Amino acid sequence: MSTLKIGVYICHCGGNISHYVDVEEVRAAVAGEPGVVVAKTAMFTCSDATQQEIIADIREHNLEGLVVASCSPKLHLFTFRETARRAGLNPYQYTQVNLREQCSWAHRNNRRAATEKAVRLVRAGIARTNLTVPLEPFKIETVPAVLVVGAGVAGLRAAVGMADLGMNVYLLEKEAQPGGWVNRPGKMYPAGRVGKEIIAQLLAEVQERERITLFTGAEIVEKSGSVGNFQVKVRVGGRRRQEISLNVGAVIVATGFDVYRPAACEYGYGFTGVVTLPEYWDLLAAANGNLIYRRKEIKDVVYIYCVGSRQDPEKENAHSYCSRYCCSAAVYAALQTAEINPQIRQYHLYRDMRTYGKSELLFTRAREQGVRFLKFAGDNPPRVEEQAGGRLQVTVCDLLTYGEEVEIRADLVVLVTGMVPRENEQLVKVLKLPLGKDGFFNEIHPKLRPVETVVDGVFICGAAQGPKDYPESVASALAAVTQSAALLKKGYVELEPLVATVDPERCRWCGECAAVCPYAAIEKGQYLYRQVAWVNEAVCKGCGGCAPVCPGQAIDLRGYTDAQIKAMIDGLLKGGL
Amino acid sequence: MPAVGKENEGYVPEILVFSTNNVSDPGIDLAGGAHLPYSPAVKVISVPCSSGIRPQWVLYAIEKGFDGVFVAADGTDCAYRQDCVARTGKIVGEAQELLANHGHAPQRLKMAAICSVCAEQFTGYMKKFAEELQKLGPSRKGSL
Ligand SMILES: Cc1cc2nc3c(=O)[nH]c(=O)nc-3n(C[C@H](O)[C@H](O)[C@H](O)COP(=O)(O)OP(=O)(O)OC[C@H]3O[C@@H](n4cnc5c(N)ncnc54)[C@H](O)[C@@H]3O)c2cc1C
Ligand code: SF4
Numbered sequence: 001m002s003t004l005k006i007g008v009y010i011c012h013c014g015g016n017i018s019h020y021v022d023v024e025e026v027r028a029a030v031a032g033e034p035g036v037v038v039a040k041t042a043m044f045t046c047s048d049a050t051q052q053e054i055i056a057d058i059r060e061h062n063l064e065g066l067v068v069a070s071c072s073p074k075l076h077l078f079t080f081r082e083t084a085r086r087a088g089l090n091p092y093q094y095t096q097v098n099l100r101e102q103c104s105w106a107h108r109n110n111r112r113a114a115t116e117k118a119v120r121l122v123r124a125g126i127a128r129t130n131l132t133v134p135l136e137p138f139k140i141e142t143v144p145a146v147l148v149v150g151a152g153v154a155g156l157r158a159a160v161g162m163a164d165l166g167m168n169v170y171l172l173e174k175e176a177q178p179g180g181w182v183n184r185p186g187k188m189y190p191a192g193r194v195g196k197e198i199i200a201q202l203l204a205e206v207q208e209r210e211r212i213t214l215f216t217g218a219e220i221v222e223k224s225g226s227v228g229n230f231q232v233k234v235r236v237g238g239r240r241r242q243e244i245s246l247n248v249g250a251v252i253v254a255t256g257f258d259v260y261r262p263a264a265c266e267y268g269y270g271f272t273g274v275v276t277l278p279e280y281w282d283l284l285a286a287a288n289g290n291l292i293y294r295r296k297e298i299k300d301v302v303y304i305y306c307v308g309s310r311q312d313p314e315k316e317n318a319h320s321y322c323s324r325y326c327c328s329a330a331v332y333a334a335l336q337t338a339e340i341n342p343q344i345r346q347y348h349l350y351r352d353m354r355t356y357g358k359s360e361l362l363f364t365r366a367r368e369q370g371v372r373f374l375k376f377a378g379d380n381p382p383r384v385e386e387q388a389g390g391r392l393q394v395t396v397c398d399l400l401t402y403g404e405e406v407e408i409r410a411d412l413v414v415l416v417t418g419m420v421p422r423e424n425e426q427l428v429k430v431l432k433l434p435l436g437k438d439g440f441f442n443e444i445h446p447k448l449r450p451v452e453t454v455v456d457g458v459f460i461c462g463a464a465q466g467p468k469d470y471p472e473s474v475a476s477a478l479a480a481v482t483q484s485a486a487l488l489k490k491g492y493v494e495l496e497p498l499v500a501t502v503d504p505e506r507c508r509w510c511g512e513c514a515a516v517c518p519y520a521a522i523e524k525g526q527y528l529y530r531q532v533a534w535v536n537e538a539v540c541k542g543c544g545g546c547a548p549v550c551p552g553q554a555i556d557l558r559g560y561t562d563a564q565i566k567a568m569i570d571g572l573l574k575g576g577l
Numbered sequence: 578m579p580a581v582g583k584e585n586e587g588y589v590p591e592i593l594v595f596s597t598n599n600v601s602d603p604g605i606d607l608a609g610g611a612h613l614p615y616s617p618a619v620k621v622i623s624v625p626c627s628s629g630i631r632p633q634w635v636l637y638a639i640e641k642g643f644d645g646v647f648v649a650a651d652g653t654d655c656a657y658r659q660d661c662v663a664r665t666g667k668i669v670g671e672a673q674e675l676l677a678n679h680g681h682a683p684q685r686l687k688m689a690a691i692c693s694v695c696a697e698q699f700t701g702y703m704k705k706f707a708e709e710l711q712k713l714g715p716s717r718k719g720s721l
Binding site for chain 1: 660
């Protein structure tokens with residue numbers, strides 16, 4: 001077996017490792033492993049001093065591989081890759097061995113066994129390193145243009161933001177009219193502005209910017225290329241259907257949500273006088289002095305909260321999440337109702353009042369104005385019945401009065417409907433968008449990377465990602481602007497080279513690998529007049545899912561090759577057990 | 578053929594865990610971080626996604642001397658692919674068949690989804706798997 005010249009550093013971690021593992025014994029046991037030229041222990045390998053020492057060793061001994069046995073790679077993989085790079089060693093010839101989280105801390109009461117395990121883990125790391133090759137990240141020049149899909153409040157704001165940062169923007173709206181759910185005549189919390197006016201103002205800003213091209217009746221039909229340089233095909237509707245090709249560096253998806261449609265008979269849905277929140281919202285906007293529904297004046301209104309939200313997670317396709325906007329929107333509707341006619345009696349049947357943040361003040365105001373709030377249990381929801389003469393009766397067990405059963409006669413029942421993911425099968429397919437458990441688009445990390453997806457260069461924002469009100473949608477749109485502009489303004493992107501690679505000698509192009517790749521990264525290529533699989537390295541995400549399906553063992557995942565994994569298994573078992 | 582130097586009585590099964598960088602590995606790290614003990618005979622090799630594990634590796638590990646292989650799968654948390662559960666399941670099925678074809682008990686391979694905070698579940702699985710392997714006895718080293 002050919003070997004590399006390798007340096008091995010075993011960390012005490014200030015006692016976190018060395019209290020439970022005899023690091024000196026580990027060092028002695030691995031110093032003679034194939035390829036090992038330097039083997040040392042250190043109190044803190046991540047300290048500046050030790051990193052300097054490692055760099056000096058790499059230079060002095062012309063090391064070709066580096067192993068640090070310390071904490072979890074989650075903490076310091078990139079630290080030591082960078083140390084290697086600074087010393088002139090290829091960062092991908094570095095291996096981190098997890099001696100702390102997966103050895104010393106887990107086996108604190110058995111120093112002998114922990115030490116023995118540590119030796120084996122380090123041997124596996126050395127074996128892997130011997131089989132590494134220098135790799136370079138791929139560099140791709142970025143196109144200074146972005147595609148924004150969906151022209152609701154989030155998409156419109158993102159378009160303006162990107163244009164102001166000097167990017168060309170193609171803004172795509174499926175419907176004939178841009179604006180999404182905000183584009184309605186009703187007033188909206190928090191500021192009481194009319195939705196249509198908010199959209200009109202944003203549209204005016206869009207029109208002012210030459211860099212933005214808005215397509216309506218438009219949908220994306222194809223995407224190829226990779227982060228920094230995508231080719232997309234867009235179908236523009238209207239009378240003259242046509243396809244347009246666009247070249248963009250990033251895509252921002254702002255396709256919003258849908259409102260929950262109650263099932264027939266759910267809380268009396270289908271009876272005259274049982275309406276959803278958006279229907280009531282339009283009714284309020286149309287009110288002129290009195291609140292009229294089907295030519296009848298409304299005197300008693302009952303609201304039922306959480307319809308289509310916070311459903312029992314055991315139920316099939318349950319919407320188990322809270323829709324966030326609806327408590328505030330319903331309370332705000334109460335204030336508007338009271339403004340139209342203070343004589344209207346309002347009963348709000350809620351489960352938990354989630355008028356979070358500043359909306360709490362709306363809740364206080366509503367109570368002060370005599371709006372009645374009753375609280376029901378999730379497993380004991382109100383019942384809506386239709387009585388002779390067409391009046392509605394709602395029965396509820398009110399938890400605020402110790403479970404007293406209350407009967408309320410109503411002219412109108414408003415079902416406070418939640419947000420659900422919008423049907424967008426075609427878009428999901430074309431962009432390979434990841435869906436979360438709840439059906440909304442999924443970010444990489446809810447806290448640290450909230451607008452990025454696993455598809456590099458594709459960002460999500462607004463209610464497409466999960467329930468948000470409009471200020472929150474705008475905030476996330478601007479986060480997507482920052483993230484995508486940061487990507488595009490740098491001028492190039494660097495991609496991890498740990499991707500699938502095909503041995504064309506072994507490949508017979510059966511297509512199995514291409515069929516399992518969720519990113520369409522494998523295409524048909526040519527090798528010596530034969531058809532073979534070809535990996536688009538910029539598109540490959542390095543999951544390795546194609547490797548096991550290749551009948552000819554022609555595919556390997558760099559960094560996790562067949563030879564490396566087997567060498568690691570050998571390293572773990574070496575010397576017998 | 579009885580394994581040399583291993584008695585059923587008092588033998589500690591050697592378990593190889595295939596775990597994934599972003600999902601199960603943090604879960605296993607957490608077990609250490611929370612000082613939840615498990616057998617030091619458990620060794621982990623991490624890969625990006627459990628759907629990328631080759632059935633051959635499982636056979637190789639068993640033939641070379643591991644008594645059991647545990648696939649700590651991504652489950653539904655996989656960020657790479659939506660069909661990860663089905664894919665990993667298929668690989669495990671194939672690997673079990675491969676084991677059986679080579680005269681090894683397919684129960685030497687186990688799979689369960691381990692999420693990024695599934696520390697207790699992980700140590701629980703290790704304990705249970707070790708007990709099952711104890712009953713099976715040591716693996717027979719092969720000729721690979
Ligand atoms: C009844 C009701 C009352 C509300 N009241 C308030 C309130 O008072 N205050 C408040 O802050 N929030 C309120 N909201 C919430 C608010 O409507 C949302 O926060 C906001 O609409 C989210 O904006 P968005 O751009 O993410 O999504 P949307 O408004 O849904 O816009 C998405 C846009 O994308 C388009 N689209 C979808 N798919 C595609 C595709 N494949 N290709 C191209 N285009 C596509 C859609 O046609 C739409 O124009 C209310 C919501 C409802 C339903
Ligand atoms: S915001 Fe209120 S009404 Fe809407 S789902 Fe959450 S708790 Fe229910």
